[in-house]
Amino acid sequence: MSAPREPLDLERFKALAESYGSSINKWPPELQASARLTALSPDAAALLRNEADLEAVLDQWVAPSPTPSFREQLAKKAASVARRSLATTRYWWAGIGLAAALSGAAAGTAGTALIVVPQQVSGDTIFGDFSDEGDD
Amino acid sequence: MKRIAQGQPGAIRELTVVAGSRLHAFAARILGSSGDAEDVTQEAVIRAVRHAPRWQPGGAKLNTWLHTVVLNLCRDRLRKRRELSGVEMPDRADSAPNPEQALLEAEQARLVAKAIGALPERQREAIMLVHYQDLDAAEAAHVLEISIEALESLLARGRRRLKQELLAKENGT
Known part of the structure; x- marks a missing residue:
């Protein structure tokens, strides 16, 4: 990642925050360094907090877990397919x-x-x- | 992928652990069914293992590739559901009683699932990939086969609607 030349303007920062959310790591890579500079300002920090509020609510929806045996069955099946695939290649x-x-x-x-x-x-x-x- | 193609047990186990958690969660949220999500996850893993010998290192990251496969498999299932039902129904069966919904014990969780289920398909997929699956902008755009700008627009519209639905309700407005 190259060093940022200057911070993003607040309007662009707001648009990105409202799209990608409070985690700047998910923003387009070429804008992240500049965005981090902007995030130092109180206004930008407040925008990120607003997005984090939404994300906290979204995180309350927890996906159901697979059945306990699923991962074991999946590992066995994948290993079996890999062996067959390897044998076919050989x-x-x-x-x-x-x-x-x-x-x-x-x-x-x-x-x-x-x-x-x-x-x-x-x-x-x-x-x-x-x-x-x-x-x- | 090279280690998977060589049949190394550690690599295969690593793949299945990731798939068994993250990919399953992704499919379960889209399909609203843990059982269907298991089927889709297994199919994606098997495709990855079969594809491993032909994997091109310079192409998409494995995580992005797997999400693309899972999303396409989920879309197929949702399409078949719609065809079987004969009517245009919400992609998420959020109003239908099923065991997966019963797992969403908290009222807030149900509201979130319902609000996301009510979003247009592409907005929902974009939010699933970026928020729940932690894909960055480039990865999510690749999975959805759209530009970064289009992804940004989908996310902004989706999140705006979710704020109206969820934060307004939470604040009692």
């Missing part, structure tokens, strides 16, 4: 590795074939030459 990587090995083997075979075939052609040719000679 399976895929193994598959990719196998595919790469097979393609490498195929490429090697093809390469060997390309080398061998000319030798055979050459041998046949030589053999043919001898045959031709014998026939004559």
